[in-house]
Amino acid sequence: MTDARARDASPLRAMLDTLPRGERRKIAAYVGLSLASALVGSIAALLLVPLVQPAHALSLPGFLLPSPQGDGPVIVFAVATAVFALLRWHASQRGAQLTARYGMALRRRVQARLVEAPLPALANATSAEIANVLTHNTEIAVQGFSALQQLLVAGSTAAVNVAFAFWVAPPLMLAVPVFALAGLVASRAFAHEQAEVGKAYVAGMTRLFWHSEDLPRRLRHVRSFGREEAEKASYGEVAADLCRGYARQLELIASGRLLLELVAAAGIAGLFMLARRWHGIDAASLVAVCLLLGRLLPYVATTRQSFQQLRSAAPALALWQRYMNIDAEPAAADAAAPAPVAVTIRHMRVRPPARGVEVSALDLVPGELTLIAGDSGIGKTSLVDVLAGMVSPETFAARMGTADIDFTTYRGLVRKGAYVSQGVRLWQHSVRECLAWAAPEADEASLREVLSDVGLARRLDDVAEGLDTALAGASSRLSGGELQRLLLAQVILRRPRLAVLDEATSALDAASELRVLAVLKRRLPETILLVVSHRPGVAALAEQTVALAHGRAVVSRARDTAWASSSL
Numbered sequence: 001m002t003d004a005r006a007r008d009a010s011p012l013r014a015m016l017d018t019l020p021r022g023e024r025r026k027i028a029a030y031v032g033l034s035l036a037s038a039l040v041g042s043i044a045a046l047l048l049v050p051l052v053q054p055a056h057a058l059s060l061p062g063f064l065l066p067s068p069q070g071d072g073p074v075i076v077f078a079v080a081t082a083v084f085a086l087l088r089w090h091a092s093q094r095g096a097q098l099t100a101r102y103g104m105a106l107r108r109r110v111q112a113r114l115v116e117a118p119l120p121a122l123a124n125a126t127s128a129e130i131a132n133v134l135t136h137n138t139e140i141a142v143q144g145f146s147a148l149q150q151l152l153v154a155g156s157t158a159a160v161n162v163a164f165a166f167w168v169a170p171p172l173m174l175a176v177p178v179f180a181l182a183g184l185v186a187s188r189a190f191a192h193e194q195a196e197v198g199k200a201y202v203a204g205m206t207r208l209f210w211h212s213e214d215l216p217r218r219l220r221h222v223r224s225f226g227r228e229e230a231e232k233a234s235y236g237e238v239a240a241d242l243c244r245g246y247a248r249q250l251e252l253i254a255s256g257r258l259l260l261e262l263v264a265a266a267g268i269a270g271l272f273m274l275a276r277r278w279h280g281i282d283a284a285s286l287v288a289v290c291l292l293l294g295r296l297l298p299y300v301a302t303t304r305q306s307f308q309q310l311r312s313a314a315p316a317l318a319l320w321q322r323y324m325n326i327d328a329e330p331a332a333a334d335a336a337a338p339a340p341v342a343v344t345i346r347h348m349r350v351r352p353p354a355r356g357v358e359v360s361a362l363d364l365v366p367g368e369l370t371l372i373a374g375d376s377g378i379g380k381t382s383l384v385d386v387l388a389g390m391v392s393p394e395t396f397a398a399r400m401g402t403a404d405i406d407f408t409t410y411r412g413l414v415r416k417g418a419y420v421s422q423g424v425r426l427w428q429h430s431v432r433e434c435l436a437w438a439a440p441e442a443d444e445a446s447l448r449e450v451l452s453d454v455g456l457a458r459r460l461d462d463v464a465e466g467l468d469t470a471l472a473g474a475s476s477r478l479s480g481g482e483l484q485r486l487l488l489a490q491v492i493l494r495r496p497r498l499a500v501l502d503e504a505t506s507a508l509d510a511a512s513e514l515r516v517l518a519v520l521k522r523r524l525p526e527t528i529l530l531v532v533s534h535r536p537g538v539a540a541l542a543e544q545t546v547a548l549a550h551g552r553a554v555v556s557r558a559r560d561t562a563w564a565s566s567s568l
Contacts, residue, residue: 012310014317015148015530019142020105023098027152030094034153037087038160044080045291046164049078049284080447082557095149103142107134110320116328125323126208133323136205137316140198144313147306154299168292169285186256194252201245207238214425228452252308275366329390338525340366341400341413349394349426350386353379358393359553363544364498369521369529371538374548381421382530383546383553384500387530389414414528418496421468422503431486432467435551438490450492454518455512480507488516491524498528510537517541 020029051074113120121131161198210236222231247526357379362372364387370378385391389411396407405413428434435447442450447467451457459482463469471478471486478486484507491499499520505513511534520529520542531538540546547554 012148012415014321015144015310017105018317019102023101023105024096026094030091030098030149031152033087033091033094035156035160037084037091038157040080040084040087040467041405042160042292043162044077044084045161045295046168047077047080048291049288050436055535056359061255066110073265073465078141090155095146095153096542101140101147102145103138105136106141106320110134110138110323113326113328117323117326118329119385121326123369126206126210128213129319131213132202132206132209133319134207137202137319140202140316141313141320144310144316147313151304151310154303156297157299161266161295165289165292166289176499186418192309194249195314195325196307197245197248197252199315200314201242202315204238204242204245208235208242208422211235211238238360243327249308249312252552283439338384342366343405343410344399346397346399348396350379350382350388350391351394352382353377353551355551357383357548357551357553359383360555362553362555363557364528365543366497366528367521368543369517369523369531369541370544370546371542372530372532372546372548373536373539374535378548381502383421383548384502384530384532385420387414388417388419388498400568414498416494417492418494418499420491420499420501420504422506426471426483427487428468430465430467431456431469431471432491434471434486435489435493442493446493450489453492453523454489454516456482456485456489456533481509481512484508485516488520495524496527498530500530500532502532503534505531505533510535513538514541554555 029270114130114134129181166534179333222228275496297469314348345359346362348359350357350359362370372383374380382391392407396410398405398407398410400409400413428437431451432447435442435450439446444467448457451467459478460466462467469478471483484504487504488501491501505516508516513535514537517529517538520527521541531542543558545556547556
């Protein structure tokens with residue numbers, strides 16, 4: 001297969017690869033319905049001939065063309081046209097359902113794969129690109145799928161009409177292969193440029209998502225530096241690239257449509273010239289062939305546009321497939337060992353950073369708080385990702401009681417966890433929804449109690465909505481510190497075996513941070529608490545401190561806490 005053929009086949013192959021097997025049977029039913037519609041439409045076109053040319057009869061079976069006497073032809077034509085309209089309407093409904101389900105399946109499948117993906121596999125992915133994959137990129141793919149449906153309809157209609165035309169007047173069909181070849185050449189025009197424009201458009205939309213990320217915080221940063229004009233110019237540059245790409249897409253569609261319409265005009269003229277020179281072709285046959293082939297003219301423009309949309313969908317599907325090719329993280333089964341249970345990590349090595357971090361003699365004891373401290377970029381997040389069971393370490397040796405355990409067993413022990421980081425954004429609508437997400441079984445009294453524990457009860461009592469306070473409401477918006485308190489309330493409701501708080505109290509003042517962490521220790525006596533913080537005062541609550549420096553993690557128990565605090 002040549003490169004050109006490979007380029008043309010790849011959009012269709014990519015589209016077919018994304019179809020669930022069950023949907024393929026439904027698409028086959030849709031094609032069958034389209035064929036039936038085309039068949040009835042062609043019969044209706046043939047039935048029109050004796051109505052407009054009563055003196056000329058077509059040599060067709062009587063069940064297709066009733067006696068021209070009386071109103072029989074009119075009635076049969078009306079019935080055939082009505083059946084054709086109903087079949088086409090039903091096919092359109094089927095097509096709409098197929099398209100909607102296809103878009104839903106694309107979103108669900110890629111979102112599920114992202115949820116199950118190992119964290120290292122997403123290390124080089126930007127949140128803007130992921131947002132694009134889950135939203136607009138899928139829309140481009142869905143447009144391609146809709147275009148594929150239109151091509152199937154056009155193809156089935158063309159096949160049926162050409163077959164009937166050949167049946168009516170075989171000599172006239174000698175010109176069809178010539179014009180079909182010309183149409184194929186016209187449809188392939190600009191294919192390479194269209195593919196490049198499509199790739200640039202997908203990349204441009206990803207850049208646009210990046211410019212739109214977390215806009216309120218971004219605006220504060222931009223305005224404080226007085227860079228509003230630069231921000232406008234940067235966004236405008238991306239928008240201009242998208243504008244040029246979109247305009248070029250439409251220009252290519254128009255150019256291809258022009259070529260196809262010119263080919264169609266030449267084909268019609270050629271048929272008439274052939275009919276005039278070929279003896280034995282009667283006027284009725286010529287009219288019938290023109291009616292049959294004339295039904296294909298509306299598909300000339302749409303077919304070209306459908307090919308363009310299908311090609312434009314190829315880069316969108318390639319981006320979707322790239323994320324679908326990420327191997328899912330193997331699920332860790334819950335450990336059968338009863339909680340609480342202490343684990344001693346005898347030795348472990350984690351990456352990044354590039355030089356790695358060595359950890360030895362780390363005791364993870366339920367009810368105890370371990371402070372993890374160190375400079376930015378030293379490997380704190382990498383360490384807690386491993387301790388939370390989300391990322392595999394390079395080496396791992398641990399003991400539970402007197403038994404040695406591997407990392408798979410350890411992951412099972414900490415599977416019921418809670419991980420709260422500094423930058424996590426709440427996506428629920430209200431306080432109640434946020435808490436219910438963490439503990440669907442919790443009753444009203446439990447929700448109010450946990451809000452009191454983290455210091456949010458009084459704040460919510462001051463607003464009429466109470467637990468139904470909107471998280472992003474203009475009149476009741478929670479501050480950054482209050483949102484962090486709400487996340488810590490989720491941790492208490494969760495009652496995890498291991499809780500990781502990665503700068504999860506950074507928006508609180510030092511005194512409030514200590515009060516909330518003390519409450520967590522009191523309310524979660526069976527939970528291993530891992531707290532990442534730059535504030536040395538947290539060491540006063542910690543039974544153990546892990547200080548990261550120079551590729552090593554220095555572990556000190558409470559009796560050595562004063563030394564650990566002074567070294568931070």
